[in-house]
Amino acid sequence: MQKQEAKAILDRAISLARGAEIEVMLGGGTDALTRFANNEITQNVEERRYLLSVRILQGKRTGRATGNDLSEKGIARLIERAAEATRHQPEIPDLLPLPGPQRYRQVDALDPETESLGADARAREVGKAVARCREAGLEGAGIYEVRAGTIGDYGEIGPLAIANSRGLFAYHMGTSAEFLVSALDGMASGWAGYESHSARGVDGSALSKRAVEKAARSRGPKAWDPGRYTVVLEPAAVADLLQDMSWISFGALLVQEGRSFLSGKIGQKVMGENITLSDDPFHPLHRGSPFDAEGMPTVPTTILSRGVAKSAVYDRQTAAKEGRESTGHGLPVPNTYGPIARHLVLEGGTGGVEDLIRRVDRGLLVTRVWYTNVVDPKTVTLTGMTRDGLFAIEKGKVTHGVRNFRFNQSVVEMLNQVEAMSAQEAAGGVVCPGLLVHGFQMSSATEF
Amino acid sequence: MKDLARLAIDTAQARGASYADARAIELTREDIQVKNGEVGGLDLGASAGIGVRVLVQGAWGFSATDDLTKDGIERCAASAVSIGRASASLEHDAVRLAPEPGHRAVWASQCAKDPFQVSLETKLDLLFRIDSEMRAVQGVKNAESFLSFQRKHQYFLSTEGADIEQTLTRSGGGFSATAVSPDDVQRRSFPQAEGFHQALGYEFIEATPYVQNARRIAEESVALLTAEQCPAGERDIILEGSQLALQIHESVGHPTELDRVLGMEANYAGTSFLTLEKQGKLQFGSRLVNLVADATLPHALATFGFDDDGVQAQRWPIVRDGLFVGYLTSRELAHRVGEDRSKGCVRSDGWFHIPMIRMVNLSLMPGSGSLEDLLADTGDGLLMETNRSWSIDQLRYNFQFKTELAWEIRKGKRVRMLKNPTYQGITTGFWNSCDFICGPEEWKPWGVTNCGKGQPGQVAEITHGAAPARFRKVTVGVGYED
Numbered sequence: 001m002q003k004q005e006a007k008a009i010l011d012r013a014i015s016l017a018r019g020a021e022i023e024v025m026l027g028g029g030t031d032a033l034t035r036f037a038n039n040e041i042t043q044n045v046e047e048r049r050y051l052l053s054v055r056i057l058q059g060k061r062t063g064r065a066t067g068n069d070l071s072e073k074g075i076a077r078l079i080e081r082a083a084e085a086t087r088h089q090p091e092i093p094d095l096l097p098l099p100g101p102q103r104y105r106q107v108d109a110l111d112p113e114t115e116s117l118g119a120d121a122r123a124r125e126v127g128k129a130v131a132r133c134r135e136a137g138l139e140g141a142g143i144y145e146v147r148a149g150t151i152g153d154y155g156e157i158g159p160l161a162i163a164n165s166r167g168l169f170a171y172h173m174g175t176s177a178e179f180l181v182s183a184l185d186g187m188a189s190g191w192a193g194y195e196s197h198s199a200r201g202v203d204g205s206a207l208s209k210r211a212v213e214k215a216a217r218s219r220g221p222k223a224w225d226p227g228r229y230t231v232v233l234e235p236a237a238v239a240d241l242l243q244d245m246s247w248i249s250f251g252a253l254l255v256q257e258g259r260s261f262l263s264g265k266i267g268q269k270v271m272g273e274n275i276t277l278s279d280d281p282f283h284p285l286h287r288g289s290p291f292d293a294e295g296m297p298t299v300p301t302t303i304l305s306r307g308v309a310k311s312a313v314y315d316r317q318t319a320a321k322e323g324r325e326s327t328g329h330g331l332p333v334p335n336t337y338g339p340i341a342r343h344l345v346l347e348g349g350t351g352g353v354e355d356l357i358r359r360v361d362r363g364l365l366v367t368r369v370w371y372t373n374v375v376d377p378k379t380v381t382l383t384g385m386t387r388d389g390l391f392a393i394e395k396g397k398v399t400h401g402v403r404n405f406r407f408n409q410s411v412v413e414m415l416n417q418v419e420a421m422s423a424q425e426a427a428g429g430v431v432c433p434g435l436l437v438h439g440f441q442m443s444s445a446t447e448f
Numbered sequence: 449m450k451d452l453a454r455l456a457i458d459t460a461q462a463r464g465a466s467y468a469d470a471r472a473i474e475l476t477r478e479d480i481q482v483k484n485g486e487v488g489g490l491d492l493g494a495s496a497g498i499g500v501r502v503l504v505q506g507a508w509g510f511s512a513t514d515d516l517t518k519d520g521i522e523r524c525a526a527s528a529v530s531i532g533r534a535s536a537s538l539e540h541d542a543v544r545l546a547p548e549p550g551h552r553a554v555w556a557s558q559c560a561k562d563p564f565q566v567s568l569e570t571k572l573d574l575l576f577r578i579d580s581e582m583r584a585v586q587g588v589k590n591a592e593s594f595l596s597f598q599r600k601h602q603y604f605l606s607t608e609g610a611d612i613e614q615t616l617t618r619s620g621g622g623f624s625a626t627a628v629s630p631d632d633v634q635r636r637s638f639p640q641a642e643g644f645h646q647a648l649g650y651e652f653i654e655a656t657p658y659v660q661n662a663r664r665i666a667e668e669s670v671a672l673l674t675a676e677q678c679p680a681g682e683r684d685i686i687l688e689g690s691q692l693a694l695q696i697h698e699s700v701g702h703p704t705e706l707d708r709v710l711g712m713e714a715n716y717a718g719t720s721f722l723t724l725e726k727q728g729k730l731q732f733g734s735r736l737v738n739l740v741a742d743a744t745l746p747h748a749l750a751t752f753g754f755d756d757d758g759v760q761a762q763r764w765p766i767v768r769d770g771l772f773v774g775y776l777t778s779r780e781l782a783h784r785v786g787e788d789r790s791k792g793c794v795r796s797d798g799w800f801h802i803p804m805i806r807m808v809n810l811s812l813m814p815g816s817g818s819l820e821d822l823l824a825d826t827g828d829g830l831l832m833e834t835n836r837s838w839s840i841d842q843l844r845y846n847f848q849f850k851t852e853l854a855w856e857i858r859k860g861k862r863v864r865m866l867k868n869p870t871y872q873g874i875t876t877g878f879w880n881s882c883d884f885i886c887g888p889e890e891w892k893p894w895g896v897t898n899c900g901k902g903q904p905g906q907v908a909e910i911t912h913g914a915a916p917a918r919f920r921k922v923t924v925g926v927g928y929e930d
Contacts, residue, residue: 040540119534141714336488408927
């Protein structure tokens with residue numbers, strides 16, 4: 001949706017509220033996804049949807065109503081429902097008034113070619129990926145997804161535009177393209193992925209080639225014993241672990257409530273000196289929204305600098321508690337979760353994952369991890385599985401496939417044991433390098 | 449809405465679809481959260497739209513829109529057909545749908561007291577009473593409670609003559625207390641993690657003893673901070689019903705989804721160790737273990753008249769006397785296991801997503817005896833309560849769970865509370881070690897409301913009935929060995 005159209009809808013809502021304190025958020029767009037498996041297209045979908053969320057404030061009371069009827073009648077009904085929700089609830093003593101107008105950095109995240117990429121073009125690229133798998137006698141499975149707008153953000157739909165009765169107006173429109181491919185040979189598998197704001201860099205054939213090579217190398221995996229290993233984690237694996245860490249660690253409410261490993265440790269050294277982690281939607285590999293769900297400008301925030309805990313990310317409520325400014329990481333108000341760091345950037349080194357492999361005498365190469373979940377929040381101990389390519393590294397070379405492991409590993413401890421890093425890339429919603437890590441705990445084995 | 453669904457399938461057919469169905473859905477939600485004496489969230493949600501699914505030259509296309517004008521619907525149907533054509537442009541086996549009569553029916557879940565007619569004050573009053581009880585306990589850092597209500601009103605029309613109207617209402621809620629020390633975070637939840645939900649009206653909320661349990665749960669969260677760590681080793685474990693429900697979900701439900709078995713989820717959720725040759729041959733569990741899929745289970749979250757393939761709800765065995773016998777199937781895939789009718793397991797989480805195989809209600813049939821009988825029969829073991837985390841591999845083989853609390857059992861008695869209990873196992877070995885399942889008096893229809901699957905991701909809600917059961921010699925204490 002164009003800026004003018006979005007603004008017209010939000011202005012209409014503010015005008016229909018007849019002077020009430022109101023915040024209006026519009027999210028949505030289009031999401032088109034071609035899904036393939038067994039070397040053929042199995043699902044091919046496109047959705048177009050928008051959601052309008054209206055929040056009314058009456059003193060220290062606030063209530064929200066959300067709907068997708070954007071007609072004048074539909075908007076009026078939403079306002080009525082939000083007002084009804086507001087009227088019948090008790091006061092929230094520390095509820096903040098709405099913010100006034102803000103200034104936002106522009107992010108060049110909209111690629112018109114990507115926005116208009118259709119099912120035929122997606123099918124052609126999938127066809128190239130499938131052809132590679134067929135040639136190798138493998139089964140290809142994956143997706144080619146193209147989005148314009150905010151479907152899928154914030155769990156469901158994120159803000160495309162926000163306005164309020166104090167004159168705030170924010171708008172950001174971006175595109176994204178993601179191509180993922182798995183190549184399967186019975187229980188052996190390989191995987192490769194690409195993500196960007198633009199579909200121009202998508203190369204189904206090259207990605208499929210990487211997945212096929214991994215699958216071929218994975219054949220006849222050997223059983224290694226569980227234990228602590230030196231591992232090379234490819235960026236996709238690192239991204240998954242960092243995302244989980246973010247959910248339970250970097251939000252200021254988690255820190256204030258004592259639930260984060262950072263609680264009481266801001267200013268202290270908590271990681272290795274080679275770890276610098278920030279949240280930055282403006283990084284050229286992220287190109288995320290320049291504002292949050294309160295309409296506050298997102299400020300790039302250093303969370304860890306050379307191993308020292310620097311700052312959590314803040315929304316207005318948690319910032320007010322500490323007498324500081326929001327960093328623009330808020331969720332829709334009110335919420336029980338607090339702010340979230342959604343655009344992580346872990347500084348990396350130079351060179352590729354192959355340079356990390358060369359440094360390892362005996363260890364494991366992890367392509368990606370799967371089904372991670374939190375075992376212990378204060379040590380950020382996660383469990384999960386290796387997947388789609390676990391390999392032995394012997395004397396600096398990948399020698400053979402290894403049966404997958406379940407791991408139980410503290411990410412804090414892991415980031416204290418990083419020997420080397422590759423260059424950054426975008427993977428799994430994070431900008432991060434591959435890591436060479438010592439003492440990674442593989443706790444139990446599988447039979448594949 | 450029904451007329452729009454008709455327009456969608458007529459348009460799709462006119463543009464060359466050999467099959468089309470349309471789901472016109474109106475979804476209403478109400479979500480209320482209270483945290484530490486304040487309203488933490490109050491959202492009244494409504495959404496309406498249409499999803500059109502077509503077969504063109506034997507390949508699927510799907511398009512969804514919230515533009516409910518005549519032009520919008522025609523554009524959406526035309527888009528579904530062109531997407532289907534694009535799918536067909538790659539070499540493929542033509543989709544064959546198992547036959548199903550074109551049902552014409554109206555179906556609704558039971559709802560004695562419409563939750564959307566109950567005032568917000570009544571709901572907030574309940575939540576604030578729960579909140580006060582929890583916060584009366586010293587040491588509770590976070591007291592959180594919620595209520596959630598949803599109604600889905602759906603028309604399903606197909607070019608095969610199906611004309612089905614369904615209304616599903618579900619209500620649920622729950623609460624948790626969190627206690628924090630400098631190096632520990634402990635949580636207790638009631639009635640289960642993520643709340644307890646059923647396809648009923650507000651009468652279900654009124655029948656659940658929330659307030660009566662709030663203080664106990666809060667006290668347990670604080671007590672966990674000073675409880676002993678659950679030691680690592682091999683122990684006999686007893687899983688209470690809600691944890692067992694998630695065990696069923698992850699290690700039985702997902703691996704029996706036929707689309708996973710056939711590789712259609714390979715890039716995301718994974719495949720399954722329950723490959724086709726194992727049907728009717730694999731001793732999945734001990735002879736006590738009987739697991740039944742049932743889309744007709746009263747008040748359950750995945751109970752319906754007809755699935756999103758237009759197939760009538762059914763009940764059938766998945767594991768009989770420990771033997772793996774059945775899959776969760778669709779009209780598209782039933783023939784791959786030699787069946788001429790779908791079991792009716794196709795659902796979507798909204799008008800905007802394509803229907804796919806999702807679990808129907810899947811329950812462990814009760815055995816006999818009370819929980820106290822089971823404890824009395826256990827010389828040395830752990831009783832594990834309420835899920836805290838879960839993880840299972842891409843073939844659904846190697847799993848690890850953590851529960852909020854364990855009670856150490858010695859000579860049939862609960863002797864001490866243990867914190868951070870985890871257990872890990874291999875699916876078949878675990879279910880074959882089951883040697884005691886409590887009886888019908890202990891059986892409850894627990895629920896899962898956050899089941900993720902598919903790309904784009906979809907969320908499904910499913911009931912898993914279970915009574916507490918015992919499993920022998922299970923690895924416990926994983927992740928806390930050092």
